[in-house]
Amino acid sequence: xxxxxxxxxxxxxxxxxxxxxxxxxxxxxxxxxxxxxxxxxxxxxxxxxxxxxxxxxxxxxxxxxxxxxxxxxxxxxxxxxxxxxxxxxxxxxx
Numbered sequence: 001x002x003x004x005x006x007x008x009x010x011x012x013x014x015x016x017x018x019x020x021x022x023x024x025x026x027x028x029x030x031x032x033x034x035x036x037x038x039x040x041x042x043x044x045x046x047x048x049x050x051x052x053x054x055x056x057x058x059x060x061x062x063x064x065x066x067x068x069x070x071x072x073x074x075x076x077x078x079x080x081x082x083x084x085x086x087x088x089x090x091x092x093x094x
Contacts, residue, residue, distance in 0.1 A: 017023050056062070071077075078084055 015022060019025070072079075
């Protein structure tokens with residue numbers, strides 16, 4: 001009879017360490033939760049960046065002159081009335 005109790009005790013002790021709800025599994029779940037929290041923080045930061053960008057595009061806060069200047073710079077376009085000053089390579093002002 002003591003062998004049966006020893007076997008049951010050994011089974012439950014093993015299960016508390018190695019089972020699907022044991023200490024080892026708890027460590028693995030905690031590591032997964034830490035990674036998920038880091039991903040969530042990163043996603044929240046990226047969302048905040050995109051919200052600021054979208055808010056800047058609203059008509060109430062849109063500076064049309066700054067937008068025009070930025071578009072012309074990015075697309076390398078100019079207006080017929082613009083005065084264009086060429087700088088040597090590596091000597092740009094901005």
